[in-house]
Amino acid sequence: MFYSPFIRKPISVSQIMLRVMLALIPAIGAYLYYFGPIILVSLTLASITAVATEAAMLKLRNRPVAPFLQDNSALLTAWLIALSIPALAPWWLVVVGTAFAIVIAKQLYGGLGNNPFNPAMIAYAVLIISFPTHMTHWLTPAMLIHADLGFAGQLAYMFGNVLPQNMTLDAFTMATPLDTLKTQLHLGTAISSIFGQPIFGGLAGQGSEMVAVGFLVGGVYLWATRIITWHLPVAYLGSLFVIAGIFHLIDPAHYAPPLFHLFSGAAMLGAFFILTDPVTSPTTHKGKLIFAAGAALLTYLIRVFGGFPDGMAFATLLMNICVPLIDLYTQPKVFGKKEQAR
Amino acid sequence: MTQLYHFHGGVHPPTHKALSVRSPIATPPLPSKLVIPFHQHVGSMAKPLVQAGDYVFKGQLIGMPEDGLSSAIHASTSGTIAEIGMQVVAHASGLPDLCATLIPDGKEAWVVREQRNPITLPIDEIRHILRLAGIVGLGGAVFPSDAKLRGGKHHVRTIVLNGAECEPYITCDDMLMRQRARDIVRGGDIIRRVLGADEVLIGIEDNKPQAIAMMQEACVDRSSMRVIAVPTLYPGGGAKQLIRVLTGIEVAAGVRSTDKGVQCFNVATAYSIYRAVAFSEPLLSRIVTVTGNVHKPQNFEVLIGTPVDELVAWAGGKPDTTHHIMGGPMMGVPLPNDQVSVVKACNCIIAASDALFPPAPPAMPCIRCTRCAEVCPQELQPQDLYWFAKSKNFGKAQEFHLFDCIECGACSYVCPSHIPLVQYYRFAKSEIWARDNDKKAADQARERHEFREYRIEREKQEKADKLAAKEKAALAAKPAASDDAQQKIQAALAVAKQQAVTPKNVSDLTPQQQAEIADIEARRANNQARAQSDAGT
Incomplete structure (x- = not known):
């Protein structure tokens, strides 16, 4: 130890990543309760893939493997991917997504701290473009399910691609509420009657809205423990609320209420766990507000006017590109140099 | 209640101050030798006035301040000068510097001193006294006090006496304020008188209630002087930060605080100013906290030049000490060895061990979490500065206000990737300085060369003009003059030419x-x- 300061706060990247993973527990709990234990399988698959590909890439890049595996960043990416895509899908879906995220989106850009794009959102984008059908079969929540496949049956489908006779995938999966809303609106149904359908709950989708609440709870924990600041989630959710609110006020029959947008799709996950990825978001406070507001606007536009069921991933990636520019133009004034500028 | 302002960021490292305030300031016995560097201050080195073999009295001037920014050096006790030579000194550079080695004779025989009345002494004389008494800023900056008392173009309204002492472990100012509050306040009077200031604000962090009480008592009869408890928040004792907290004024990098009507002195400097003016006591000793890996952490009144190993031995140094740090754990300097001597800048010696300061884990990549920006008291973007310093993009680093960095270490302290951020900024600064110097030298050489070219050209031109004028004159003279005259002119011209050559x-x-x-x-x-x-x- 040759330089000052000789003391440091007991905190590490590894601990920060672990805390974020801890903050995902409420959402995973809600997932388990409403959609069954299959999510644990996809979380495990993603984790194994992430660690294996990260280790292999570190080895290939001649980087020390142990310290970088211990930083937990690959595991966190894995969990975020597993929570972003349908849990019940052929095993290779989550494996391909995670491997792409770690190998291409993270390690090829230089590894931890050097990736311009959020790896989890890259995985989502790659999967939805490459395997759109698999990405639209979401588990039906337990209370709406008509034909129970059972955990063993789910595993058989996941790893063997076999379904019991007389059973189709549609019996226990469905489109997301966002997707359903979009399709129904295209058919000319009014919002009020769409929301009367059983898959919609009090806020957004049955079950999935509670997972969103889980993300919100975890996000508040992250804010309370100062892992994240309020800027990104508040600006994102606030902007989304305002934009959705304006459209809803103008035409309530065709535009869903703002709370529906906040609690459906990846909005809550994105607000607290995706946009807040420090590597791919701006560093200045003002920049964070601009970044999140832009992401909210893009999310809404893609959801309502675009071709994809959710806009979070593409909104994040598009805003990721703007980060260096946003940072450059939002540099705060430094100590003692504020008055002169005014 | 006084309105306090706050500065951005700051950190709360564990203070460990209770260790060294359990007993009063102690006076250690005379050391076996004193090694007194001639350059302990900002500005030029003092000119040595003594030679090996000379006998010196305690307080005798042995280093004369050079013209301009400089300060005096004195014999800290009476004895014989054993050597004038280069020795490694307590400085971040770890380089040797010119020092006088003094072997004490144990008599503590003083030079002649006089008592003066600081109230009636002419202001110019006070500055002269301070310059010859070697008084410099004892907060660590060691800037000659006489220069700081010259004021500037603007009227200095407020004097800030800095008793914040925000660095962990250090308690020398705390103990000085507890035990010698009256003399500090009297020093404050002198400073206020010399600069003609309206008020003196004494800022002390609120984790030093005893010092606050003693200082309040000491200045209770002075309406222009106030003791203000400031929140404990590192680096609240940085001059810029304390000025901000007490007055709301932000002194930007490269701006003199006097231009904003404020001047800041450390409380220990105020004390030394009073002792020098009233009792002709030059700066021979200072309070040093000896703490860390020692049996009895304590404050000592240490003679300038005392070897660090002897000083630490009086506090009971433990055997597993790996090295010593001068200053606090946030901004301190590791000493090159244990034989270097205490200098005027030395407020604290921390005996370090691996248990006390475990080595940093290997640095991870920056994840741009901006914890550094959240704590930066100068409101910089340390993560960007790190990026630019690392990629040697020094122009960008300057654009992002590298030179506003006060190197307080708050960013490194909170970095979850354990990146030695301050080290990167020091590196970038020194590279930029080095390049500036190179550029200056090259510019000077080019200017000289260009001027030389110009001069040669000019001389050539002048010669040509002279010749042309002469020929013209000769031509003009021709038709009017006879052959005889012509010959005479020719002869005269030849002579003139001879003379010109x-x-x-x-x-x-x-x-x-x-x-x-x-x-x-x-x-x-x-x-x-x-x-x-x-x-x-």
Whole structure:
């Protein structure tokens, strides 16, 4: 130890990543309760893939493997991917997504701290473009399910691609509420009657809205423990609320209420766990507000006017590109140099 | 209640101050030798006035301040000068510097001192006294106090006495305020008088209630002087931060605080100013906290020049000490060895061990979490500065206000990737300075060369003009003059020419002088030829 300061706060990247993973527990709990234990399988698959590909890439890049595996960043990416895509899908879906995220989106850009794009959102984008059908079969929540496949049956489908006779995938999966809303609106149904359908709950989708609440709870924990600041989630959710609110006020029959947008799709996950990825978001406070507001606007536009069921991933990636520019133009004034500028 | 302002960021490292305030300031016995550097201050080195073998009295001037920014150096006790030579000194550079080695005779025989009344003493004389007493800023900056008391173009309204002492472990100012509050306040009076300031604000962090009480008691009868408890928040004792907290004024980098009507002095400096002015006591000793890996952490009144190993031994140094740190754990400097001596900048010696300061884990990549930006008291973007310093993009680093960094270490302290951020900024700063110096030298050389070219050209031109004028004159004279006259003119011209070629002060020379001139001319011609060939290549 040759330089000052000789003391440091007991905190590490590894601990920060672990805390974020801890903050995902409420959402995973809600997932388990409403959609069954299959999510644990996809979380495990993603984790194994992430660690294996990260280790292999570190080895290939001649980087020390142990310290970088211990930083937990690959595991966190894995969990975020597993929570972003349908849990019940052929095993290779989550494996391909995670491997792409770690190998291409993270390690090829230089590894931890050097990736311009959020790896989890890259995985989502790659999967939805490459395997759109698999990405639209979401588990039906337990209370709406008509034909129970059972955990063993789910595993058989996941790893063997076999379904019991007389059973189709549609019996226990469905489109997301966002997707359903979009399709129904295209058919000319009014919002009020769409929301009367059983898959919609009090806020957004049955079950999935509670997972969103889980993300919100975890996000508040992250804010309370100062892992994240309020800027990104508040600006994102606030902007989304305002934009959705304006459209809803103008035409309530065709535009869903703002709370529906906040609690459906990846909005809550994105607000607290995706946009807040420090590597791919701006560093200045003002920049964070601009970044999140832009992401909210893009999310809404893609959801309502675009071709994809959710806009979070593409909104994040598009805003990721703007980060260096946003940072450059939002540099705060430094100590003692504020008055002169005014 | 006084309105307090706050500065951005800051951190709360564990203070460990309770260790060293359990017993009063102690006076250690005379050390076996004193090694007194001649350069302990900002500005030029003091000129040595003594030689090896000289006997000196305690308080005798042994280093005379040079013109301009400089300060005096004194014999800290009476004894014999054993050596004047280069020795490694307590400084971040770890380089040797000129020092006097003094072997104490144990008599503590003082030079003649006089008592003076600081109230009636002319202000110019006070500055002169301080300069010759070697008084410098004891907060660590060691800037000559007489220079700080010269004021500026603007009226200094407020004096800030800095008793914040925000660095962990250090308690020397705390103990000084507890035990010698009256003399500090009297020093404050002198400073206020010299600068003609309206008020003196004494800022002390609120984790030092006893010091606050003693200082309040000491200045209770002074309406222009107030003790203000400031929140404990590192680096609240940085001059810029304390000025901000007490007055709301932000002194930007490169701006003099006097231009904003404020001047800041450390409480220990105020104390030394009073002792120097009232009792002709030069700066011979200072309070040093000895703490860390020692049996009895404590404050000592230490003679300047005392070897660190002897000082630490009095506090009971433990055997597993790996090295010593001068200053606090946030901004301190690791000492090059244990034999270096206590200098005026030395407020604290921390005996370090691996248990006390475990080595940093290997640095991870920056994840741009901006914890550093959240704590930066100068409101910089340390993560960007790190990026630019690392990629040696020094222009960008300057654009992002690298030189506003006060190197407080708050960013490194909170970095979850354990990146030695301050080290990167120091590196970038020194690289930029080095390049600036290189550029200056190159600019100077180019200017000189260009001027020389211009001069040669001008001389050529002048010669040509002279010749042309002469020819013209000759031509004009021709038709009017007869052949006879013409011949006379020719003769006169020849003489004139002769004279023009050989100027008067070069005629009638001794052969020796001529040889010298020839020699010089030859060298010049040689140089010219070389310069031309250089320019040609």
